[in-house]
Amino acid sequence: MDEALIYQEIHSAIAGRRLQPGVRLVEDQLAETFGVNRMRIRSVLRTLAHDKVVTLHRNRGAVVAHPTVREAKEVFAARRLIEVALAPEIVRVADDESLARLRAHVREERRCESSNDRARELHASHGFHTLLAELVGNRVIIAFLRELMTRSSLITAAYERPDVSSCSHKAHGELIRFIAKRDSAGLAGAMLQHLQQIESDLILVERAEVVTDLRSIFARR
Amino acid sequence: MDEALIYQEIHSAIAGRRLQPGVRLVEDQLAETFGVNRMRIRSVLRTLAHDKVVTLHRNRGAVVAHPTVREAKEVFAARRLIEVALAPEIVRVADDESLARLRAHVREERRCESSNDRARELHASHGFHTLLAELVGNRVIIAFLRELMTRSSLITAAYERPDVSSCSHKAHGELIRFIAKRDSAGLAGAMLQHLQQIESDLILVERAEVVTDLRSIFARR
DNA sequence: GATCCCAAGATTGTTAACAATCAGATATCA
DNA sequence: TGATATCTGATTGTTAACAATCTTGGGATC
Numbered sequence: 001m002d003e004a005l006i007y008q009e010i011h012s013a014i015a016g017r018r019l020q021p022g023v024r025l026v027e028d029q030l031a032e033t034f035g036v037n038r039m040r041i042r043s044v045l046r047t048l049a050h051d052k053v054v055t056l057h058r059n060r061g062a063v064v065a066h067p068t069v070r071e072a073k074e075v076f077a078a079r080r081l082i083e084v085a086l087a088p089e090i091v092r093v094a095d096d097e098s099l100a101r102l103r104a105h106v107r108e109e110r111r112c113e114s115s116n117d118r119a120r121e122l123h124a125s126h127g128f129h130t131l132l133a134e135l136v137g138n139r140v141i142i143a144f145l146r147e148l149m150t151r152s153s154l155i156t157a158a159y160e161r162p163d164v165s166s167c168s169h170k171a172h173g174e175l176i177r178f179i180a181k182r183d184s185a186g187l188a189g190a191m192l193q194h195l196q197q198i199e200s201d202l203i204l205v206e207r208a209e210v211v212t213d214l215r216s217i218f219a220r221r
Numbered sequence: 222m223d224e225a226l227i228y229q230e231i232h233s234a235i236a237g238r239r240l241q242p243g244v245r246l247v248e249d250q251l252a253e254t255f256g257v258n259r260m261r262i263r264s265v266l267r268t269l270a271h272d273k274v275v276t277l278h279r280n281r282g283a284v285v286a287h288p289t290v291r292e293a294k295e296v297f298a299a300r301r302l303i304e305v306a307l308a309p310e311i312v313r314v315a316d317d318e319s320l321a322r323l324r325a326h327v328r329e330e331r332r333c334e335s336s337n338d339r340a341r342e343l344h345a346s347h348g349f350h351t352l353l354a355e356l357v358g359n360r361v362i363i364a365f366l367r368e369l370m371t372r373s374s375l376i377t378a379a380y381e382r383p384d385v386s387s388c389s390h391k392a393h394g395e396l397i398r399f400i401a402k403r404d405s406a407g408l409a410g411a412m413l414q415h416l417q418q419i420e421s422d423l424i425l426v427e428r429a430e431v432v433t434d435l436r437s438i439f440a441r442r
Numbered sequence: 443g444a445t446c447c448c449a450a451g452a453t454t455g456t457t458a459a460c461a462a463t464c465a466g467a468t469a470t471c472a
Numbered sequence: 473t474g475a476t477a478t479c480t481g482a483t484t485g486t487t488a489a490c491a492a493t494c495t496t497g498g499g500a501t502c
Binding site: 043046047050051071074075077078081082084085086089138139140141144148 | 267305361
C-alpha cells in the first residue's frame, strides 16, 4: 500500500470523526491494519503531526490531536481572514457552472443533514467551504483551506455543544445568492457572520483532562 | 542531533540561498554531515517535501524544490490575499513598542542591503513580513506566512532578474508610516502595491531545463 | 487501606544489513 | 561514427532485529 494512501486513509478517518481527538494511534496496530511495515506508519504519523492532525509524544506514541481553546480560536480567526478575503475572488471567477456546482453541493448537504449522521453532515458542510476555494483555483489557498477545515473538524469534535442545530446549508444558500448577484461585499459580510455563528456554536472553554483512571474517581467511596 | 534541529538547519540553508533550487540532497552525505543515521535524514526530507521546500523523486532522491511559474504566481496571489487582509488587524494591535520593533527591523534591513550580500538582504526583508504577522499573534497565520516566505525565497532564487534593485526597506518604511497613522486602508493599498512590485521584479517565464549534457550542445560542431 | 517499589509486558526508537533501482561508463555492432 | 545493449557503482527503499523507554499490575511495607 502506498504511503500517500495510508496518509489519506488515516487523515480522512480523523476528519470524518471515526477517530476522536485523544485516541491513541499504535504503530503495530496500524501497520497490521494496512498490511505494511511499521516504518511506513511512523513516517505517515510524522507527516500528520506536522499537519497538527496528530500529536506525537516522545517514547509514548501518537494520539489524534486535541486542539487547545487558543488553537481553536486561532483557526477560526484564520478562516475569517482568508475566507472573507476570498469573497471578491469568488465573485470574480464564478460563472453559471460554478453556481450549479455550488447548488448541487448544498442539495447534497441537505441530504446528509436528514441522514442524521453528524459526521457525514459536517463533512459535506466543510466540503462547501473547500469548494469555494477550488473555484478560485489557487492551489496554495486550497491547501491552506483544506488544512483549516481538517482542524475545524477536530475542533468541532472536541468542543461541540451537545444540543447542536447547525443548518449550515441555509447559510450556504445565502452565500450562493450573494455570489449570483455578484455582490462581493454582501458575500464577505455573510461569510463573516456564518463563521462567527459556527464558532459561537462551540463551547470554547478548556476542560480538565478526561480522567481515565476510575480508581481516583471512586476512591472516596 | 535532534531531528527538529536538522530540519531547521536544512530549511534555513535553503531559505538562505546556500542551497539553490535543483541541488541534489544525498542522504548519505547529509547523514554524515549531521552525524546521524540515514533514517533521520529521510524523515526530515519527507517533511521538507511536504512543505514544498524539496522535491522527492522516487528512487532518485531529493532535490531542492524548483517552483514552477504557476506555483510562483499562486504563492504571490496567496500573499496578496493574506497580507492585505492582515492590514486592519495590524493597525488594530500595533502599539508604540510594535512600531519600535518594526523600525528597528528596517534599520537592520538597511544594514543588510549595504552589506552587498543578496541572501542576507532578502532574509531580512522577508523577516519584516513575518514580523507583521507576529505582531498580530495568530500562530496559524504566522505559520502560513512563514511557509509563504520560504517559498518566496525559492521563487526569487529561481526567477530573479539579473539587474535587481529592490530597496524593499523603503516600501517597508512606507508601510510603517501607515501603521503609525492607523490608516488600515492606506496600509492595505501600500501592501498590495509592494507585493505587486516584488512580483514584477521577477521574470516569471518557464525556462527550458538547464542542460547539463554538454555533448548534446556541441554535437553539431 | 494507602503508598511505594519493582518486574513484566507492551510500545516506541535505532541500527545495520540487504534488496531494488537508477545513472553513467563501457562494450558491441551496424 | 553513432546507436544500442550491458555492466558497474552509487544511491535509495525495505526489513527485521535489537535497544531504550514507558505503562501496568502485584506485592511489600508502613
